[in-house]
Amino acid sequence: MLSERTKLGLLCLLLLLVLGCLVFTTISTVQAVRHFQQEYREVKAGDVSTIHPWMTIHAVSRIYHVPENYLYCSLHISNPRLFRHATLYDIARRRQQPVDQVIHTIQDTILAYRKASPRLFMSAPARIMQPLPPTPEGRTSY
Amino acid sequence: MNAFFVSALQQYGYPVLWLIVFVAAVGIPISGSLLLFAAGAFAAFGDFNLLILFPVALSSAVTGDALGYFIGRRVGTPLLAWFERQKRFRFISGQTLQRGRAYFRRKAAWAIFITRFLIVALGGPTNFLAGIERYPYLRFLCWDVSGQTLGAIIPLGLGYAFAASWEEVAAIFGTFSGFFFVLLVALLLSVQLVRKLRQSKSVSLAKTEANEELPPLESKTGGGSDSLPILD
Numbered sequence: 001m002l003s004e005r006t007k008l009g010l011l012c013l014l015l016l017l018v019l020g021c022l023v024f025t026t027i028s029t030v031q032a033v034r035h036f037q038q039e040y041r042e043v044k045a046g047d048v049s050t051i052h053p054w055m056t057i058h059a060v061s062r063i064y065h066v067p068e069n070y071l072y073c074s075l076h077i078s079n080p081r082l083f084r085h086a087t088l089y090d091i092a093r094r095r096q097q098p099v100d101q102v103i104h105t106i107q108d109t110i111l112a113y114r115k116a117s118p119r120l121f122m123s124a125p126a127r128i129m130q131p132l133p134p135t136p137e138g139r140t141s142y
Numbered sequence: 143m144n145a146f147f148v149s150a151l152q153q154y155g156y157p158v159l160w161l162i163v164f165v166a167a168v169g170i171p172i173s174g175s176l177l178l179f180a181a182g183a184f185a186a187f188g189d190f191n192l193l194i195l196f197p198v199a200l201s202s203a204v205t206g207d208a209l210g211y212f213i214g215r216r217v218g219t220p221l222l223a224w225f226e227r228q229k230r231f232r233f234i235s236g237q238t239l240q241r242g243r244a245y246f247r248r249k250a251a252w253a254i255f256i257t258r259f260l261i262v263a264l265g266g267p268t269n270f271l272a273g274i275e276r277y278p279y280l281r282f283l284c285w286d287v288s289g290q291t292l293g294a295i296i297p298l299g300l301g302y303a304f305a306a307s308w309e310e311v312a313a314i315f316g317t318f319s320g321f322f323f324v325l326l327v328a329l330l331l332s333v334q335l336v337r338k339l340r341q342s343k344s345v346s347l348a349k350t351e352a353n354e355e356l357p358p359l360e361s362k363t364g365g366g367s368d369s370l371p372i373l374d
Contacts, residue, residue, distance in 0.1 A: 004338075004341075004342055004345075007338065008335075008338050008339070008342065011331065011334060011335050011338060012335065014331055015328065015331045015332065015335055018324060018327050018328045018331055019328060021324045022321070022324045022325060022328050025317060025320045025321035025324050026321060028317040028320070028321070029314065029317040029318050029320075029321050031317075032310070032313045032314040032316075032317045032318075033314055035310055035313070036304075036307060036310035036311060036313070036314055039307050039310045040304070040307050040310070043306040043307055050306070050307075052309065053145050054144075054145060054148045054149075054180065054309070056152060056184075056187070056189070058187060058188075058189070059183075059184075059187045059305075059306075062187055063305075063306045085152040085153055085189065086149075086152065086153070087145070087148060087149045087152055089145040089146075089148075089149050090149040090152070090153070093149075099145075
């Protein structure tokens with residue numbers, strides 16, 4: 001059996017190790033909080049870099065105040081009902097494309113929409129029923 | 143993996159949520175709470191109803207926990223007895239094992255409660271241990287339902303409140319969970335260390351007192367002027 005002095009030494013060593021882990025987890029938590037704060041600010045500002053693969057077209061439309069049909073048109077989706085619950089990850093999988101490419105298309109579409117109708121973007125999101133600017137394909141959606 | 147589960151949640155709705163949370167509660171390493179954050183976020187976008195999500199999450203988690211508990215009770219107890227007979231615990235003495243089991247029995251209620259919502263990763267092993275220790279099932283259920291109520295409300299509520307940033311909130315929750323667990327271990331080790339130090343101090347004090355009771359060795363010190371006087 002181990003002597004008392006050895007047990008004490010092992011306990012000290014274990015405590016030091018755990019304290020090291022405590023410092024590491026504290027830093028991780030602080031970093032996660034900072035990352036969240038940054039992301040939250042960006043989302044509030046409507047930054048398109050915060051689009052994630054988990055988002056559906058409906059969610060993108062709600063967060064970035066862009067009409068759903070406009071986004072569906074940009075992705076050449078003719079039957080939006082089939083994609084109502086599809087995430088961007090799912091859309092990319094069905095189209096056999098990398099998800100980044102789908103996200104990039106959505107980002108471009110949002111930016112084009114904002115450029116074409118800055119007043120619409122600045123005003124409340126409830127105005128989406130107004131006539132919309134042409135989609136990247138040249139069609140007008142409602 | 144997470145993107146796949148979130149896509150499945152969107153495609154198939156409540157049954158998938160029930161199934162994944164149930165499997166996670168049994169002890170399979172899948173993040174059930176992450177999916178609850180996602181479900182809360184989707185509820186904010188109008189895809190799910192929070193009033194349905196809550197009973198679905200609670201019922202699946204409690205059923206999964208019960209299955210884990212009964213697996214521990216049916217399989218774990220005889221398995222542990224068999225291992226003890228096989229003398230496979232040579233690196234852990236029987237006395238230490240018994241002490242550990244007694245400690246778990248004393249703190250089981252808190253362990254069950256906390257691992258439902260704060261240290262979620264240890265939920266499965268805790269159910270299994272509670273089953274092995276034959277912790278009374280009604281008491282287990284009581285603490286389980288209390289903990290799982292918080293375990294469902296917290297991620298669903300936070301997901302709903304911070305819908306667009308639910309992934310980041312879930313990351314904070316995960317790292318905080320790890321931080322809390324390590325803090326708990328550090329506190330327990332500190333208490334152990336202080337106890338050991340006090341124990342060794344009292345032992346050395348007792349030794350000193352025993353030495354003081356012995357007659358002074360005058361013949362060896364010689365009683366010279368440079369030697370310290372021994373006080374009675």
